Amino acid sequence: MNQKFPSDMSHYPTAIQKLIDRLTRLPGLGPKSAERLVFYLLYQSLSDLGELSGLIQHLKDKIIVCPQCQNFSETNPCLICANPRRNQGVICVVSRPQDVAALEKIGDYQGVYHILGGVIDPLAGVTAESLKIKELVNRLKNQATHEVILGLNPDMPGETTILYLTKLLKSYKVPKISRLARGLPVGSDLEYTDEVTLADALKGRREI
């Protein structure tokens, strides 16, 4: 090893190594996939690199947080909150903007949303105070709401948040509080379904 130049150490030129290191810090990218991306980019034209870097640099330029639902938006309020055909009296509470996209893909939810920005997760240091719950309460105070749908994941932090919000929303006399149904996902197999899901599916059975 002592026979090599010191700069041989990283094995890559500085610009390459720096971008690999920077990309490795992004979620879901390990050193190997970052390396693969950088070498792909090295074979792209300068205008392609400029296009990608421009999109990243200007990502947030026109993006605001909708003061009503807390979603990312280019308009104030966002297109969903501003849509006169949406029912402002039904609020679906979700954790992240991606959840709104998932629900919008169904195409028949007519209410509006509220993005918490996460779920209560003490182990990860996320408390109720760090979520957009104050903003949700303000909406309830300013606008007649007949239903709040808790569209949160059926996992530990999601369930904790559902418990917390149910208690809170009841104190604000929300007429109807609901949660997404638990049960068998399409294409699943009874034999391999865990007992909690199966019990939920049985309890929530529907007459046909």
Add this chain to the structure above:
Amino acid sequence: MNQKFPSDMSHYPTAIQKLIDRLTRLPGLGPKSAERLVFYLLYQSLSDLGELSGLIQHLKDKIIVCPQCQNFSETNPCLICANPRRNQGVICVVSRPQDVAALEKIGDYQGVYHILGGVIDPLAGVTAESLKIKELVNRLKNQATHEVILGLNPDMPGETTILYLTKLLKSYKVPKISRLARGLPVGSDLEYTDEVTLADALKGRREI
């Protein structure tokens, strides 16, 4: 669906959707991981975004292709080719710059490299003419070479390239042509090793 604004369709603001689409075109990134990356970036500071976009934009600014080994470099020739302690008479031929990094990590290869820029793969449209084989032949002509190590993957395109290069190098009277040993990788299990690898390990057995 007809009750929604047309711009609801993509579910995301334009800047977000555009970056998701652009990232999805990169190798190893599907729409879901691209989405995850973009929402991670939305929570980063403007200076973080500037840093990442700058690294991408200026990635190739100082990078040249070493005229000798064809590797990416910031110096001419590259640090490995310019290192007086490396044996210029031993050339290890590899497919990609990443392979050089992998071999350099061992820390005791003292020769130099030649990057082909791929392997012969007719199904993928890669012919011998599109690889840096001419440049390899020129090196052989200009410099006494006592060994060429074919450091290519032991897969179909790699084997094809090894066959092609062996024939070519013999015609240039290279004294020694070698290839990386095939055999059992460390930590593997005889029982689950395919017969070709096992046959290679047997044929290449070493006295102890």
